[in-house]
Amino acid sequence: MMAKKRKSRGRAKGGKGRSDFIHCSNCGALVPRDKAKKITTRMSLVEPSLAKELRQQGAYIAAPTLVKYYCVSCAVHFGVVKVRAKEERKSF
Numbered sequence: 001m002m003a004k005k006r007k008s009r010g011r012a013k014g015g016k017g018r019s020d021f022i023h024c025s026n027c028g029a030l031v032p033r034d035k036a037k038k039i040t041t042r043m044s045l046v047e048p049s050l051a052k053e054l055r056q057q058g059a060y061i062a063a064p065t066l067v068k069y070y071c072v073s074c075a076v077h078f079g080v081v082k083v084r085a086k087e088e089r090k091s092f
C-alpha cells in the first residue's frame with residue numbers, strides 16, 4: 001500500500017474525480033476548489049459600537065458576506081488551519 005500522509009490526501013474530493021480550480025484570494029495560486037480552504041467572513045460597513053446602537057433602535061444593518069479561498073500555504077500562514085502532528089493528521 002502506498003504511504004499516505006493524510007486519509008483525505010489533503011483534499012475534500014472523495015472519489016468524485018477532477019474538480020474545478022480556483023485562485024487563492026491571497027497569492028493567486030491556482031488550486032483545486034476542494035483542496036482550498038473556504039473562509040466566509042461578514043464585512044461590517046458600520047463601526048461595531050455604532051452598529052450595536054443602531055440595532056438596539058431596531059435598524060437592520062447589512063453585513064455582506066465575503067467568501068475567500070486560500071491555498072494551503074496561505075491558510076497555514078493566516079492560521080486558518082494548523083500544521084498537525086503525524087498521528088493527528090491521519091484521521092482526516
Ligand SMILES: [Zn+2]
Pocket residue numbers: 024025026027028029070071072073074075
Ligand atoms: Zn495562497
